[in-house]
Amino acid sequence: MPDPFTFDLVSPEKLLLSEDVEMVVVPGAEGDFGVLIGHAPLISALRPGVIDTYAGTKVEKRIFVAGGFAEVTGERCTVLAEEAMPVEDIDLAAAETRITSARAALDQADNDIARGQAEMALAVGEAMVAAHGTGV
Amino acid sequence: MPSLKDLRMRIDSVKSTQKITSAMKMVAAAKLRRAQEQAEAARPYAERMERMLGSLAGSMASSAGAPKLLAGTGKQDVHLLVMMTSDRGLCGAFNSSIVRDTRRMVAELQADGKEVKILCVGRKGWAQVRREFAPMIVDLIEGIGRPRLSFDDAQGVSNRVLEMFEAGEFDVCTLIYNRFKSVIAQIVTRQQLIPFAVDDLAAGDESADAASVNYDYEPDENEILEVLLPRNMSVQVYRSLLENNASEHGARMSAMDNATRNAGEMIDSLTLNYNRTRQAFITKELIEIISGAEAV
Numbered sequence: 001m002p003d004p005f006t007f008d009l010v011s012p013e014k015l016l017l018s019e020d021v022e023m024v025v026v027p028g029a030e031g032d033f034g035v036l037i038g039h040a041p042l043i044s045a046l047r048p049g050v051i052d053t054y055a056g057t058k059v060e061k062r063i064f065v066a067g068g069f070a071e072v073t074g075e076r077c078t079v080l081a082e083e084a085m086p087v088e089d090i091d092l093a094a095a096e097t098r099i100t101s102a103r104a105a106l107d108q109a110d111n112d113i114a115r116g117q118a119e120m121a122l123a124v125g126e127a128m129v130a131a132h133g134t135g136v
Numbered sequence: 137m138p139s140l141k142d143l144r145m146r147i148d149s150v151k152s153t154q155k156i157t158s159a160m161k162m163v164a165a166a167k168l169r170r171a172q173e174q175a176e177a178a179r180p181y182a183e184r185m186e187r188m189l190g191s192l193a194g195s196m197a198s199s200a201g202a203p204k205l206l207a208g209t210g211k212q213d214v215h216l217l218v219m220m221t222s223d224r225g226l227c228g229a230f231n232s233s234i235v236r237d238t239r240r241m242v243a244e245l246q247a248d249g250k251e252v253k254i255l256c257v258g259r260k261g262w263a264q265v266r267r268e269f270a271p272m273i274v275d276l277i278e279g280i281g282r283p284r285l286s287f288d289d290a291q292g293v294s295n296r297v298l299e300m301f302e303a304g305e306f307d308v309c310t311l312i313y314n315r316f317k318s319v320i321a322q323i324v325t326r327q328q329l330i331p332f333a334v335d336d337l338a339a340g341d342e343s344a345d346a347a348s349v350n351y352d353y354e355p356d357e358n359e360i361l362e363v364l365l366p367r368n369m370s371v372q373v374y375r376s377l378l379e380n381n382a383s384e385h386g387a388r389m390s391a392m393d394n395a396t397r398n399a400g401e402m403i404d405s406l407t408l409n410y411n412r413t414r415q416a417f418i419t420k421e422l423i424e425i426i427s428g429a430e431a432v
């Protein structure tokens with residue numbers, strides 16, 4: 001059994017979670033990656049998806065993040081999330097509203113910045129729907 | 137000499153003013169506590185963001201391909217000042233000290249032959265400079281922090297600045313806000329937002345440690361920086377808004393404390409005056425009665 005290390009989840013407004021875990025699986029921009037103690041230092045962008053924290057082989061918590069960054073060093077893993085919530089708290093209706101409004105925004109987008117933002121919002125909404133109901 | 141009735145009315149009016157100021161003081165104290173808690177809660181994110189950026193920027197700043205937000209446009213001709221004040225008054229010198237510093241900075245920059253643009257956040261500061269600097273004022277953003285200061289507010293301001301930067305409307309952006317030191321001391325602070333000042337970070341010992349670690353980057357350094365820098369801007373704006381918010385309530389609290397005390401002093405002196413006048417009146421009546429009786 002691996003030693004626990006510190007996992008921090010912070011949003012701009014507050015520190016959401018800081019606890020010792022044995023492993024976390026983080027949705028990196030280029031694919032999910034697992035972090036154990038002694039991981040090589042890494043900074044990665046995140047895509048919208050679900051962070052899993054493990055105790056032993058069991059998933060302890062599933063947290064949805066709408067993107068952000070992860071910083072990994074040998075003894076800690078820090079996730080700077082833009083928006084985060086436990087998977088159980090995802091409101092399916094709210095997620096679908098997001099998708100609809102993002103689609104509308106995408107149709108109306110007349111420049112690259114607006115289009116990029118709408119695409120991001122759409123991706124977040126879709127990831128939320130996908131994550132809905134997958135809680136432990 | 138004012139009549140007894142006039143004095144009584146003045147005392148009453150000062151008393152009701154005192155009630156208002158002492159209530160405002162208590163409200164400001166409660167809001168200040170909340171603002172401080174919020175500022176406290178926002179700290180971990182900002183610290184970690186700084187650490188990450190410190191290590192990234194350290195390796196990138198010198199290379200040629202660094203994003204413009206980090207390296208600047210290569211010119212320093214047009215300056216954008218983001219002047220952060222409050223929407224409400226009655227908070228002592230809070231707004232005036234920011235406006236004063238802005239004036240000074242505008243004068244300095246103009247003496248160097250630079251062009252200056254001003255983005256006002258908060259109505260009070262805007263009201264003070266709108267005549268003087270009318271052609272320089274780009275816009276006024278108001279209603280920030282109602283009912284509660286959120287990260288979205290900061291993002292709104294930061295996106296506005298970013299849009300202007302993308303459109304090439306300025307080269308250097310500086311925030312002017314009040315840093316909260318204590319209830320009685322707020323320090324006017326200028327903070328350079330664009331290009332991002334890496335030197336400030338290197339001063340922190342923690343970031344120096346982080347810089348020495350060799351990170352792997354995923355996808356790669358450039359792409360992360362592209363996302364991280366605008367993000368960091370919002371964080372910086374958020375932080376200064378929080379500081380400003382706490383400062384505003386702190387300044388209002390001490391201003392209202394002073395006002396309450398002054399009102400108390402005024403009531404005392406008015407009451408003394410009232411009693412003396414009353415006594416003089418009584419004495420006068422007595423003399424009149426006595427001298428009337430003697431004359432009989």
